[in-house]
Amino acid sequence: MDCTLRDGGWVNGFEFGRNEMRxxxxxIARAGIEHIELGYVDKDAKAExxxxxxxxxxxxxxxxxxxxxLSDIEKYVMIDYGKFPIEKVPDASxxxxxYVDGIRLCFHKKDYSDxxxxxxxxxxxxxxxxxxxxVVSRYSDDDLKSLMELVMQEVPAxxxxxxVDSFGVMDPExxxxxxxxxxxxxxxxxxxxxxxxxxxxxxxINAEAACRLTREKSTEHFQSGRELYIDSTLGxxxxxxxxxxxxxLVEYLNKKFYKGYNESMIVNLYEKxxxxxxERFVWGFSEExxxxxxxxxxxxxxxxxxxxxxxxxxxxxxxxxxxPEDKKDSFDRAFAxxxxxxxxxxxx
Numbered sequence: 001m002d003c004t005l006r007d008g009g010w011v012n013g014f015e016f017g018r019n020e021m022r023x024x025x026x027x028i029a030r031a032g033i034e035h036i037e038l039g040y041v042d043k044d045a046k047a048e049x050x051x052x053x054x055x056x057x058x059x060x061x062x063x064x065x066x067x068x069x070l071s072d073i074e075k076y077v078m079i080d081y082g083k084f085p086i087e088k089v090p091d092a093s094x095x096x097x098x099y100v101d102g103i104r105l106c107f108h109k110k111d112y113s114d115x116x117x118x119x120x121x122x123x124x125x126x127x128x129x130x131x132x133x134x135v136v137s138r139y140s141d142d143d144l145k146s147l148m149e150l151v152m153q154e155v156p157a158x159x160x161x162x163x164v165d166s167f168g169v170m171d172p173e174x175x176x177x178x179x180x181x182x183x184x185x186x187x188x189x190x191x192x193x194x195x196x197x198x199x200x201x202x203x204x205i206n207a208e209a210a211c212r213l214t215r216e217k218s219t220e221h222f223q224s225g226r227e228l229y230i231d232s233t234l235g236x237x238x239x240x241x242x243x244x245x246x247x248x249l250v251e252y253l254n255k256k257f258y259k260g261y262n263e264s265m266i267v268n269l270y271e272k273x274x275x276x277x278x279e280r281f282v283w284g285f286s287e288e289x290x291x292x293x294x295x296x297x298x299x300x301x302x303x304x305x306x307x308x309x310x311x312x313x314x315x316x317x318x319x320x321x322x323x324p325e326d327k328k329d330s331f332d333r334a335f336a337x338x339x340x341x342x343x344x345x346x347x348x
Contacts, residue, residue: 001033001034001035001036001037001076001193001229001230001231001232002028002033002035002036002037002231002232002233002234002246003036003037003195003231003232003233003238003243004024004028004233004234004237004246004274005021005024005025005036005037005038005039005052006037006038006039006040006052006077006078007037007231007233007237007238007239007243008233008234008237008238008274009039009040009051009052009053010238010239011237011238011239011277011281011283012277012280012281013051014039014040014045014046014051014052014053015050015051016050016051016052016273017050018049018050018062018063020050020273021038021050021052021063021064022063022064022067023269023272023273024234024269024273025038025064025067025070025073025075026067026068026069027265027266027268027269028073028266028269029069029072029073030069030072030262030265031250031261031262031263031265031266031269032259032260032261032262033073033246033250033261033266034073034074035073035074035075035076035229036073036074036075036076037075037076037077037078037104037231038052038060038063038064038075038076038077038099038100039051039052039053039054039077039078040052040053040054040077040078040079040080041053041054041055041056041057041077041078041079041084041089042054042055042079042080042083042084043055043056043083043084043085043088044083045059047059049062049063050063054077056088056096057088057089057090057096057097057099057100058096060077060096060099060100061095061096061099064099070099074101074102074128075099075100075101075102076100076101076102076103076104076128076130077100077103077104078103078104078105078106078132079103079104079105079106080106080107081105081106081107081108081111081114081115081118082107082111086118086121086122089103089121089122089125089127090125091125091126092125092126092127093126097125097126097127100127101127101128102127102128102129102130102159103122103127103128103129103130104130104132104162105118105119105122105129105130105131105132106132106133106134106164107132107133107134108134108135108329108330109133109134109135109138109139109143112133112147112150113150116131116147116150116151116154116155117154119131119154119155119158120154120155123155123157123158128159129155129157129158129159130158130159130160130161130162130193130229131151131155131158131160131161131162132162132164132193132195133147133162133164134164134166134329135164135166135167135296135329136163136164136165136166136178137165137166137167137169137170137296138296138329141181144178144181144182145181145185148161148182148185148186151186151190152186152187152190156187156189156190158190159190159191160190160191160192160193160227160229161182161186161190161191161192161193162192162193162194162195162229163175163178163179163182163192163193163194163195164194164195165194165195165196165197165206166195166197166298167197167199167292167293167296167297167298167299168196168197168198168199168200168202168203168241168289168293168299169199169200169293169294169296170196170202170206171200171202171205171206172202172205172206172208172209175194175196175206175209175210176209176210176213176220179192179194179210179213179222180213180220180222183213183222183223183226188223188225188226191226191227191228191229192222192226192227192228192229193228193229193230193231194206194207194210194228194229194230194231195231195243196230196231196243196244197238197239197240197241197242197243197299198236198241198242198243198244198284198285198289199240199241199285199289199290199292199293199299200290200293201241201285203236203243203244203245204244204245204248204249204252206244207230207232207244207249207252208252210228210230211228211230211252211253211256211257213228214226214228230244230249231243231244232244232245232246232248232249233245233246234246234247234266234269234270234273234274235247235270235274235275235278236283236284237274237277237283238283239283239299239300239303240283240289240292240299240300240302240303241283241284241285241286241289241293241299242283242284242285246266246270247263247266247267247270250263250266251263282307287313288302288306288307288313288316289302291313291316291317291320292320294320295317295320295321295323295328296328297320297323297327297328297329298328298329298330298331300331301316301319301320301323301331301336302316304331304333304336305319305336305340309336309337309340311340315343319336319339323335323339
């Protein structure tokens with residue numbers, strides 16, 4: 001699943017341009033990639049064409065109406081639990097709902113019971129549902145089993161259940177363990193997926209570890225028929241250290257799994273639409289994001305404290321080492337700025 005228009009939007013403020021978004025969607029489909037994420041739906045988003053964060057589902061029509069080839073690829077949008085009311089999600093067969101096939105519902109651990117109830121209503125409205133627990137490193141094995149039990153009880157028709165490594169903390173061993181845990185616990189009709197961030201420069205290695213689980217000759221492998229989703233973005237475009245690169249993933253899958261993706265098409269999309277953003281924005285692997293991975297905190301702290309406010313790596317490390325656990329999952333600018341002022345003696 002290519003997530004450039006959603007995850008990549010954290011880099012450019014979700015401003016890709018209407019024509020550019022249509023060309024990226026068309027190119028991804030023609031390259032043979034099976035799934036694409038069109039962006040976020042968020043009630044507080046800008047209601048403007050050309051942005052991949054939508055204030056409501058009518059924005060999908062404004063961006064993608066009369067576009068040929070929409071049926072050639074499965075299309076999703078993401079809803080972050082609590083940021084868009086289920087009452088405003090139209091039926092999938094409606095005028096605006098018809099532009100997507102499914103909804104990826106992401107949520108924090110504290111909200112998972114309520115989020116799964118929202119997922120049930122998403123299925124009732126006729127959409128495919130992908131369950132995406134964020135910061136899965138916060139879940140023990142028993143926590144994850146409890147969540148999966150709820151999924152099988154309330155939304156057994158979900159399309160997929162994801163392992164989301166929000167802070168890029170997992171290595172291949174943990175990636176394999178988490179995916180095998182899901183495979184051994186979840187009904188085989190539900191696909192398993194993984195969303196990988198590149199904080200430790202392990203995104204491709206983790207993806208390869210996941211792919212090997214689909215091979216029956218492996219020591220460890222999925223149940224027969226288990227489908228695997230792997231997320232990626234063009235150029236790895238995404239918040240902080242970014243994501244798994246679509247270009248690397250398709251080359252690997254073509255070579256090892258004989259998938260037949262059009263690699264030239266993918267490279268051309270990167271060169272035409274994503275490479276120009278590198279002249280204006282910064283993303284990708286760097287040392288400050290390694291630190292946020294080590295201390296299991298959102299990379300937004302590295303971006304603000306190190307890149308914007310000028311802390312050294314040692315100072316950033318001290319901040320991350322000593323910060324309260326309840327501040328790590330979601331970025332708190334006021335908390336970060338107060339820390340820097342205190343450190344610099346600006347309260348004296």
